[in-house]
Amino acid sequence: MGYRSLFAPGCFSNRTIIVTGGGSGIGRCTAHELAALGANVVLVGRKPDKLEAVAREIQEDGGKVSFEVLDIRDEEGVKATVARIIAAHGPIHGLVNNAGGQFPSPLSAISKKGFDAVVSTNLTGGFLMAREVYLQSMSSHGGAIVNMLADSWGGMPGMGHSGAARMGMLNLTQTAAVEWAASGVRVNAVAPGWVASSGMDSYKDEGVRAMIPLLKKEVPLQRLATESEVSAAIVFLLTDAAAFITGDVIKIDGGASCNTKIFPLEETTASKPYEGFHRASAPRILGGESKE
């Protein structure tokens, strides 16, 4: 009958896709997936050695890849980088706005400089990348953008700066989806809960490191996500299989955002007091004030 799967090998052939933060963690994993499906991948990040190492890995696997050194918060740098990518590769078909991060800290301990660093990385930088890719390329031929959010639907002690930025990115995703739909541009997002990514190794604070093994307690599926479970959702949103999906968010959190936290999971059938990690106890673990 000649049925053609939308996930066929080579489904991204002749498509150029930018992956910001492609030098490590989820971005690296996504870049590998996209290249394996035939995409011409352009990695973006601040550190050339990391980008070069990932580019080499992908080339060794037979993939098409190059990289651009860029701080996504640098407006002129973003404009020039997007122009350079188009000059070298032609139209841009996909953007994975993955670059980001934060340092866990209670709100009361965050300086303006620190708050600005997190918001400019996780919100403004993503905006600049999406705007330039739209203006310089996708507005004339369509494309797909996937933004990185996180499980920030409620207050998460220690994550107020990045939570605020991610929720800003949620509205930006929805607004861009509406404004750019007529140009054939789809804009979606993924919202992971905790991911066992290499990025988690960047947390050096002892209190935060002690918290990591406890995080799975609030996840109904009782573990952290893998990098490839996040990149699979990103890749799906870029495929033609998602052609009628825009302005949407895929949560990859093992059900964490569905857990009301009123009763910790293991206490729902037991009577002993809960002593593990849950959202209300995070400030104590992070060294901040707690109302408990």
Ligand SMILES: CCCCCCC/C=C/C(=O)SCCNC(=O)CCNC(=O)[C@H](O)C(C)(C)COP(=O)(O)OP(=O)(O)OC[C@H]1O[C@@H](n2cnc3c(N)ncnc32)[C@H](O)[C@@H]1OP(=O)(O)O
């Ligand atoms: C239930 C599930 C909830 C899910 C929640 C989401 C979980 C998310 C996890 C992850 O994201 S893991 C990935 C982690 N990866 C990273 O965080 C990447 C590395 N991080 C950074 O690059 C920075 O943290 C940054 C803020 C994203 C970028 O900072 P920038 O490069 O601008 O830093 P600086 O210029 O060096 O510093 C500016 C300013 O920011 C403050 N600051 C930065 N980093 C730290 C830190 N590690 N600890 C404390 N403070 C930090 C600091 O105030 C700096 O000001 P000065 O010290 O220079 O005055």
Ligand SMILES: NC(=O)C1=CN([C@@H]2O[C@H](COP(=O)(O)OP(=O)(O)OC[C@H]3O[C@@H](n4cnc5c(N)ncnc54)[C@H](OP(=O)(O)O)[C@@H]3O)[C@@H](O)[C@H]2O)C=CC1
């Ligand atoms: N791990 C987790 O539990 C979760 C992660 N996330 C988010 O997923 C994304 C990927 O995280 P993960 O892979 O875990 O962590 P990583 O720290 O490995 O990835 C972050 C990437 O972003 C790049 N980056 C950071 N700031 C900038 C900047 N200003 N300009 C360009 N590139 C930048 C970094 O590269 P370089 O420093 O070389 O520039 C790095 O490659 C991040 O946005 C993260 O916040 C969301 C929810 C959960």
